[in-house]
Each structure stands twice: as structure tokens, then as C-alpha cells.
Amino acid sequence: MFQGMNFAPAKLPGELEALRHEVRDFLSAERDWQPNSDFNAGASPEFSQRFAAKGWIGMTWPKAYGGAEKTFLERYVVTEELLAAGAPVGCHWIADRQSGPLLLKFGTEEQKQRFLPPIIAGESFYSIGMSEPDTGSDLASIRTSAEKVDGGWRLNGSKIWTSNAHLNHYMVTLVRTAPPSDNRHAGMSQFIVPIDAEGVTVRGIENLAGEQDFNQIFFDDVFIADDQVVGEPGNGWAQVMSELAYERSGPERFLSAFRVLAEFGKSLTLDSSEEMIRLYGRLSAHLVVLRRMSISVASLLESGVMPDTEAALIKELGNSYERLVPEMVRLHLPGEVPKALADALQECILHAPSFTLRGGTREILRGMIARGLGLR
Amino acid sequence: MNDDQRLIADTTERMLEAHCTNQLIDQAEKGVYPTKLWELLESNGLTSLGADTSLGGGGGSFGDALVVLRQAGRFAVPLPLAETLVATQVLGECGIQVQKGAALVVGAEPGSSGDSLTWTARAAAFGRHCETVYFFDEQSPDQLHRFSQAEITRTEGEDLAGCARDDLRVKAVDAEIEVIKAGSFDLARLKLFGAATRAVMMAGALEAALEATVGYALERKQFGKPIGKFQAIQQQLAVFSTQVAASTRAAETLMVSEELLEIDVAIAKARIGEAAGIGAEIAHQVFGAIGYTKEHGLNHLTRRLWVWRDEYGHEGFWQAHLGHLLLANSNASLWHQVTELG
Numbered sequence: 001m002f003q004g005m006n007f008a009p010a011k012l013p014g015e016l017e018a019l020r021h022e023v024r025d026f027l028s029a030e031r032d033w034q035p036n037s038d039f040n041a042g043a044s045p046e047f048s049q050r051f052a053a054k055g056w057i058g059m060t061w062p063k064a065y066g067g068a069e070k071t072f073l074e075r076y077v078v079t080e081e082l083l084a085a086g087a088p089v090g091c092h093w094i095a096d097r098q099s100g101p102l103l104l105k106f107g108t109e110e111q112k113q114r115f116l117p118p119i120i121a122g123e124s125f126y127s128i129g130m131s132e133p134d135t136g137s138d139l140a141s142i143r144t145s146a147e148k149v150d151g152g153w154r155l156n157g158s159k160i161w162t163s164n165a166h167l168n169h170y171m172v173t174l175v176r177t178a179p180p181s182d183n184r185h186a187g188m189s190q191f192i193v194p195i196d197a198e199g200v201t202v203r204g205i206e207n208l209a210g211e212q213d214f215n216q217i218f219f220d221d222v223f224i225a226d227d228q229v230v231g232e233p234g235n236g237w238a239q240v241m242s243e244l245a246y247e248r249s250g251p252e253r254f255l256s257a258f259r260v261l262a263e264f265g266k267s268l269t270l271d272s273s274e275e276m277i278r279l280y281g282r283l284s285a286h287l288v289v290l291r292r293m294s295i296s297v298a299s300l301l302e303s304g305v306m307p308d309t310e311a312a313l314i315k316e317l318g319n320s321y322e323r324l325v326p327e328m329v330r331l332h333l334p335g336e337v338p339k340a341l342a343d344a345l346q347e348c349i350l351h352a353p354s355f356t357l358r359g360g361t362r363e364i365l366r367g368m369i370a371r372g373l374g375l376r
Numbered sequence: 377m378n379d380d381q382r383l384i385a386d387t388t389e390r391m392l393e394a395h396c397t398n399q400l401i402d403q404a405e406k407g408v409y410p411t412k413l414w415e416l417l418e419s420n421g422l423t424s425l426g427a428d429t430s431l432g433g434g435g436g437s438f439g440d441a442l443v444v445l446r447q448a449g450r451f452a453v454p455l456p457l458a459e460t461l462v463a464t465q466v467l468g469e470c471g472i473q474v475q476k477g478a479a480l481v482v483g484a485e486p487g488s489s490g491d492s493l494t495w496t497a498r499a500a501a502f503g504r505h506c507e508t509v510y511f512f513d514e515q516s517p518d519q520l521h522r523f524s525q526a527e528i529t530r531t532e533g534e535d536l537a538g539c540a541r542d543d544l545r546v547k548a549v550d551a552e553i554e555v556i557k558a559g560s561f562d563l564a565r566l567k568l569f570g571a572a573t574r575a576v577m578m579a580g581a582l583e584a585a586l587e588a589t590v591g592y593a594l595e596r597k598q599f600g601k602p603i604g605k606f607q608a609i610q611q612q613l614a615v616f617s618t619q620v621a622a623s624t625r626a627a628e629t630l631m632v633s634e635e636l637l638e639i640d641v642a643i644a645k646a647r648i649g650e651a652a653g654i655g656a657e658i659a660h661q662v663f664g665a666i667g668y669t670k671e672h673g674l675n676h677l678t679r680r681l682w683v684w685r686d687e688y689g690h691e692g693f694w695q696a697h698l699g700h701l702l703l704a705n706s707n708a709s710l711w712h713q714v715t716e717l718g
Contacts, residue, residue, distance in 0.1 A: 005617070007625045008377075009632050011718050020715065084711045258711075265710045270703050274696055281699030282691075284710065285646040288717055289626045296625065310621075317618040363607075369617055370610035373590050 005309055005372060009292070010299035016077050023081040026054060035086025037259035037344050038351040039252040040213060040358075043090025043164050045125070051082075051089075052122025057096045061104060065116035072302040076295065080251040086259055090164050090213070095119045097250065098243045099126035099172050102190075106231030106239050115170075115192065129159040129173030129193065129217070130240065137364045140184045140237065144219065145176040146191070152225040153177065155191065155199075158218045161358075165202050165215040170194055174240055177233050188236030192228040193219070209350035242306065247359050249297040249311035254290040254318030256355055257325035260348045261287065263341035267334045276332045283328065286321050290314065309372030316365040322355045377631060380436070381443045388422055388444050392451040398673040404454035405538035409505060414455050414478065423460050423478070427468030432475070438465050438569070439631045442576045446627060449580025449684075452676035454539055456480060456502030458573035463510060465569055470520070470559045477507035481520070482544070483563050484511035493548035495521065501687075503542030504530055510556070511546065517563050520556040527551040537679035568641050570688035572630050575644040578652045578684045579620075579627035585659045585677045586620045589613065593662055609662060616658040619651035639717065642698040649691030652681040 030050065036042045051057065056078050061067025079097075082089050100119050103111055118124035135141045144157025159173060171193045178187030195202065199222035204212040231239055261283050268276055294314055300307045326348040333341070356362040370376055377385065395413050404410050417423050426441040427433025441461040448457050456478045463479035480503065484495035495511045503509070509528060511521045523546050531543040590613060593604030603609050626644040633640060656678040660667050667674040685691060702713055 005621065007621055007628075009625070009628045080715075262710050265702070268699075268703055270700065272703075277699035277703065278692055278696040279699070280702065281642070281695035281697065282646060282650070284702055284714070285643045285695060285698055286622075288643050288714055289622050289647050291714060292629065292718075293621065293625045313618055313621055316614065317622060320618075363611065366611045366614035367607070369614035370604075373613055373617055375590065375593065375604040375610050375613060 005313070006300065006305075006307065007293050007296040007310065008299075010296045012073055012077060012295060016074060019074055020077050020081060022054075023056070023078050024085075026051075027081065027085045027087060030087075031085070033086070033088050034343075035259055036088070037086065037348045038256045038354075039083050039089055039093065040163060040256075040354070041090075041211070041347065041351065042086070042088030043167055043213075044088040045091050045122075045167065047088050048092040048125070049122040052092065052120065057092050057122055058100050058116065058120040061100060061116060061120065065104075065112055066120040067116070072298050073295075076251070076298045080255070080291075083251055083255040084258060084262075091125045091167055092119075092122060093252075094128055094163070094168075095124065095126040098128070098246050099170070101246055102172065102230065102239060102243055105242065106190075106235070108227070110227060111192075111230070124170065125164070125168040127162045127165045127168045127171040127195070129162060129171040131161045132158060133160050133216070137361055139174070139240070140188075142174060142176055142188070144173070146189070146224065148177075149223070152223055153191070153229070155193070155219045155222040155224050158216060160205075160214075160216045162215045162217055163213055165195060165217055166204060166212070168195060171217065172230065174236050177236075185237040187234060188240075189233045190230040190236045190239055191224045192230060193222065193224060197222050197224075199223070208353070209347070241308075244308065244311065244360070246301070247311075248315040248365075249294055249301075249307065251291065251294055253315045253359070254287065254294070254321055256351065257322040257348050258287070259344040260325050260329050260341070263338065263344045264329045264332075267338050267341055272334070273332075276334070279328055279332045283321075283325055286324075290318050290321060293317075309369060312360070312365045312368040312372070315359060316362060316369060319356045319362060319365075323352055326352060377443065377628065381440060381631065384422075384425070384436075384440055384443045385447060387420065388417075388447040389450075391416060391420065391422075392447055392453060396451040396453050398676065401452055401454050401673070401676050402670075410454060413453070417455070417457065418476070423457060424464050424474055426461060427464045427474050431468055431471070432473050433464055433468055437634070438572075438636055439633060441465065442572060442627075442631045445573050446576040446580040446631070449577030449680070450584040452537075452581065452584075452673075452680055456505050458570075458577065459501050459506060462566070462569045462573060463508075466510070466520075466558075466561050466566070469561055470556060472556055475508050478502065478505055479508040479510070480506040481510040481512065481566060483514050483566065484521075484544075484546075486513055486515050489547060491549070495546050495548075497544045499533060499535075499541040500544050501535075502540050503528075503544045504532060504540050509544060512558070512563055512566060514563065518558050520558050520561075521546075522554040522556060523551055535683045537676070537683045539680075539683070567688050568636065568638055571645045571694065572636055572641050574684040574687050575641065575648045576627040576630060578648045578681055579623040581677045581681050581684070582620045582623050582648070582651060582655045585655055585674065585681070586613075586616055588674060588677070589616065589659045589662050592667075596664075603662070612658050612662060616655055619654050623648040623651045623655075639698065639701050642694045642701060643717075645689060646691045646694040646698055649685040649694065652685040656681045 059068045059070040146153035146155040173193045177189040199220040201218040421434035424434040425436040426438045459480040463481045482497040484497040487494045529545045535541045
């Protein structure tokens with residue numbers, strides 16, 4: 001394969017099976033939810049707190065902040081079990097996946113001590129503040145800005161498509177802190193904005209499925225103290241980019257339609273039609289290979305490599321797969337469709353448009369892959 | 377891949393890069409069999425990997441043989457390398473001495489002609505080029521019959537890639553029949569090994585086709601710039617590379633496994649077979665008319681992809697096979713089966 005693209009076979013160590021069983025036991029004891037198809041479809045602060053009590057939020061982080069110093073591969077096992085069970089992970093998902101690791105990498109010692117322990121305790125939930133009404137794929141064009149004032153910054157502007165902002169406590173917000181210059185990636189910073197701060201307004205946006213999971217947020221002269229700027233002012237772009245490998249290579253990028261496939265499989269027997277069995281095999285083959293690729297990338301993350309192109313590649317391939325599953329399954333339904341399958345399919349079809357938009361659109365990801373191929 | 381496999385891959389790559397040229401492949405298609413290339417690979421032990429040295433094999437595992445075949449796929453080698461390596465594996469498992477020269481194990485229908493028993497194998501890959509041919513009698517599949525090329529009557533044919541695919545026929549009265557106990561080997565297992573060879577060869581050919589296509593997109597200029605600078609092309613090549621990455625990963629599972637698992641072969645042949653069509657289509661679209669010529673080397677790769685995806689069961693066959701394997705294991709949920717596969 002091309003230089004800079006590495007999916008060398010990696011296996012999850014056998015000793016992780018004990019952890020996997022522990023997670024499965026926890027989930028089956030907890031299970032009072034309707035399993036969702038999409039990881040973004042359920043959020044429960046109570047679930048996240050009980051999950052945190054097991055030590056599974058921030059489990060790779062240093063013990064000094066309350067973490068368990070587990071490996072990325074252990075975290076991988078825990079997260080994939082959550083997703084496969086369709087658990088309501090929405091509250092802690094972002095904090096665990098990227099806000100915490102961002103603070104660990106770029107935050108001050110004081111910030112780590114202040115913000116990480118409540119995340120690990122399942123009491124502090126985060127949103128991502130990147131997109132704006134006029135800024136989607138072209139992230140460097142953000143206009144939300146802050147001017148320096150005594151002891152901090154005065155923030156004005158707006159962020160949009162912010163999942164679960166109405167349930168969360170903080171938003172890591174990308175802000176312009178210096179006017180645009182020739183270097184369009186310069187002059188940006190990341191703020192930790194408390195969502196209940198004075199001057200912050202959250203307005204819910206209903207998605208086409210009729211759910212209210214994302215929001216627009218307005219900042220009206222919001223004061224952000226200096227100690228809530230992540231890392232160095234002006235370093236925001238590099239920091240945001242470093243979050244993306246975490247955001248893009250995980251199992252949530254190919255398991256959004258898993259519920260549909262699992263319910264489809266339950267509706268089949270060896271006597272089902274050859275077309276149905278073939279489709280089940282086809283979609284399962286894709287799943288196994290995607291998972292193996294994703295585990296290869298998790299192993300790279302474990303060894304300290306930041307596999308940006310591989311992560312983009314998994315997201316692109318995984319999202320295409322997630323779009324394929326409901327489209328194919330609906331053409332191969334059994335005569336009498338079990339309710340669980342019908343429900344999963346309906347939810348998946350309604351959520352599918354978001355799969356190839358969130359976390360970087362299909363077109364942006366393909367552009368990143370093309371860069372990895374040396375084409376740009 | 378382990379260190380030994382990396383060494384095998386590098387050695388094979390170096391030899392094929394130097395000797396398996398487009399010209400050689402073109403000539404092979406015109407009937408000039410590349411004997412020297414065969415001898416080079418054989419003398420370096422690459423044609424007998426996977427059977428114990430005590431049996432005249434080169435040692436190593438079938439996974440090592442697959443490492444060689446992935447390179448063979450990259451370079452579109454017009455030799456019965458896969459056939460010989462599978463034969464080596466069959467003989468090794470049966471505890472039989474491996475012969476020098478190219479060999480082929482193939483299923484054959486029994487029949488009769490006049491007073492004599494006959495066996496016929498249809499469209500046998502590189503049939504005319506294999507010095508030893510082992511027939512699996514489809515009626516009594518625990519037996520292998522060994523024949524030399526001289527005992528065989530051929531009706532010659534070729535596949536889409538211009539490689540020999542010959543009907544082979546033996547009349548019992550004309551041959552010295554040597555019956556070998558096939559041990560644990562049967563036709564289903566032969567198909568499994570065959571499918572594994574085609575899966576890794578496709579993965580190799582896809583890698584090479586992607587590399588060639590990206591290279592061409594950076595060279596070929598239209599509208600005043602390399603076509604690879606156009607987003608329409610970049611998006612196509614990005615899709616191509618996702619298919620190649622998945623194929624490579626699926627193929628490598630087969631190479632690194634200690635044992636060739638039926639379910640892993642099913643996954644690999646199903647997944648890579650699907651990628652082969654997509655990759656070949658994009659490669660040709662980006663290359664434009666020049667890639668559609670016989671003169672340009674791209675066709676060596678793409679025609680083989682179209683052949684290999686159909687051999688030993690096309691992707692639809694293996695998708696269904698995988699579906700059956702998963703459903704037959706009715707005690708475990710799909711998720712449990714997926715995680716157990718690793």
C-alpha cells in the first residue's frame with residue numbers, strides 16, 4: 001500500500017476478553033433502553049454515570065486525574081460493546097473520545113486537574129463547537145470571534161449542529177482570536193465554554209427524524225477567563241486537527257447500521273432465500289474487514305502514531321457501508337417483518353443522511369485520502 | 377506479516393520487478409512461455425513453500441505461499457505459481473514427496489471411452505504448462521491420481537487474461553495410474569485453497585493498479601494541469617484506495633493466520649471480489665483510452681482481476697457461503713461471532 005497508509009494486521013490481545021465479558025454483563029444488567037441503531041440516537045446522564053462508576057470513561061487517561069491508564073485497545077473493546085448493544089452513550093461520548101484527550105495533550109496542568117476528574121466521574125459532558133451557520137466543511141472560515149479583555153476574552157458569534165448541547169456542560173469551541181490573515185489557519189484558539197455561562201443561548205433544532213439532538217448556540221458578550229483557553233492562543237487549528245484521528249477511526253464510523261444487520265440476521269434461518277443469505281454474508285464480510293482495519297488503526301494510536309489518512313479512509317469506507325446496509329436490507333425483507341427489524345430500519349433510513357456529513361463530509365474525507373495518495 | 381514473510385515478500389518483489397516485465401507478459405500471451413522466470417522462482421525456493429523440507433518442499437507455511445502470490449498478483453505473473461503452491465500444500469498434507477516443476481491439482485469427472493475409464497478436468501489453469509497433474513476423482517474424492525503431462529490429451533483454451541485454461545483428459549489405458557490417498561484433503565478444501573490464492577492475487581493486482589493509476593493521474597495533463605489535480609479524479613481515486621485498503625487487510629489476515637480458516641477465506645474472497653470490479657472500473661476510467669489498449673500494461677492487471685474474481689467461486693458464492701456459516705452457528709449472535717473472529 002502507499003507510504004503513509006498502514007493497516008498492518010493487529011489483533012486485540014486475548015486477555016481483553018475478560019474485559020469484554022465484564023462490559024457485556026454490565027450492559028445486559030443495565031439494559032432498559034430500546035437499542036438504537038445510531039450511536040448519536042440515545043443519551044442518558046444516569047446511564048453515563050453508572051458507566052463511569054465502572055471506570056470506563058477516560059479509562060486510558062493518567063491515574064493522576066482519576067484515569068485508569070488502560071490501553072487504547074482496552075478502550076476499543078469497551079466502546080464497540082457499547083455501540084453493538086445500542087446503548088445511550090450520547091452524554092459522555094464526546095468528552096471521552098476527544099475533549100478529554102485534547103485537554104490531556106494541550107491543556108495546562110491546572111486545566112487537567114480541574115476538568116478531567118468530573119469527566120471521568122460521568123458528571124461532566126462536552127459538545128464540539130466547530131461548525132457555524134456560514135462555516136461547514138471550510139472550517140477555517142469561522143467568524144465566531146473573541147477580543148481580549150482584562151483577565152480573559154469576550155466571545156461573540158454562533159455555533160451550529162451541536163449535538164446534545166442542551167444536555168451537556170461544556171463546549172470546546174473554536175474561535176477566531178486574531179483577524180484573518182494570509183495564513184488562514186492562524187489566529188484561532190479553542191475555548192472551554194460553560195454552556196450555562198451568562199450570554200450563552202441554546203436553541204434546539206429538530207432533525208428530519210423529528211428528534212431534537214442538535215442545536216444552535218449563540219454567544220453574546222460571553223466572558224471566557226484566560227484559564228479556559230486550551231493550550232496556546234493561536235494554536236487552535238493544529239489542536240482541532242489532532243482531534244480528528246480519534247474522531248474518525250473508531251467503531252462508531254461503521255456500526256451506525258449494525259442494529260439493522262443484526263435484526264436482519266435474526267429474521268433469517270438456513271431455509272431463507274439464497275438472496276437473503278447472500279446479502280447477510282456480504283454485509284457481514286464488510287463489517288468484519290472494517291472492524292479489522294479499525295483495530296489496526298487503534299493499535300497505531302496505542303503506539304503513539306497519528307494515522308490521519310487511515311482514519312479518514314476508515315470513516316469514508318465505514319460511512320459508505322452504513323449507507324449501504326439499510327438500502328440493501330429493505331430490498332431483502334422476510335414476508336413478515338419482525339417489529340425490531342422494521343423499527344431499526346426506519347430509524348436507520350432517517351438517520352442515514354447524517355452518517356456521511358458529521359465528523360467531516362464524504363467529499364472532505366475523500367480529499368484527505370487523495371492528499372495521502374500524493375494527489376494534492 | 378512476520379520477519380520471514382517480509383523477507384519472502386521483498387525477495388519475490390525484487391525478482392518480479394526485474395524480470396516480469398510487460399513485454400514478458402505480452403510474449404507469454406502469444407505463446408512464449410517464460411521458462412527462465414519459472415526457473416528463477418523455483419531455484420529460489422518460491423514455488424515449493426508450504427511443504428516440509430523432508431518432503432522436498434521449501435518449508436514455511438501456506439501463509440508464506442500466499443505472500444509470494446500477492447506479489448505474483450502485483451506483477452501479473454503468467455505462470456502456474458498458485459497452482460503449484462496449492463499442489464505443494466496438498467502433497468505436503470498428504471505426506472507425499474513434492475516433485476520438481478510446475479504442478480496442478482484439479483477435480484476431474486470420471487467417464488468412459490470405449491473400454492477405458494477416463495477422467496476429464498475442465499478449463500484447468502495453465503494445464504499445458506504443468507509437468508505433473510493430480511486429478512481428484514469427483515466420484516471417489518479420497519483419491520488423487522498422478523499423471524505426467526505426456527499422458528494427457530488437451531483441448532487448449534484460454535481465459536480473459538490470455539492465460540492457458542485447458543481441458544485435460546486422461547484415458548486409463550494410456551496411462552500409468554498412480555493412486556495416492558488424499559488424506560484429509562477433498563474437493564471442498566481444494567476450492568478453499570484455490571479461493572485463498574485468488575483473493576491474495578486480486579489484492580496484489582488491486583494495489584498495483586491503484587499505484588499505476590495514481591502515477592498516471594499525476595503525469596497526464598489536460599486543461600493545463602495533471603488530471604490528478606481535479607477533484608473529480610481525486611474522489612474516484614480515494615474510493616479506489618478504500619477498496620484497496622480493505623482488500624489488503626482481508627488478504628493479510630490469510631497470510632498471517634496459522635491455519636487457513638474457511639470463514640476467513642469466505643470473507644476475503646467475498647470482500648476482495650467485490651473490490652476487484654470497482655477498482656478495475658475506476659482504473660480504466662482514469663486511464664482513459666490508453667488503458668483500453670493491449671499495448672498498455674494496465675490490462676494485464678485488470679483482465680486478471682476479472683478472471684480471478686470468478687475462479688473458485690465468485691464473490692456472490694462466498695457471500696452466500698459466509699451467510700450460511702454465520703447462520704449455522706445459531707448459538708452465537710452476529711456480534712459475538714464478529715468479535716470472536718478478531
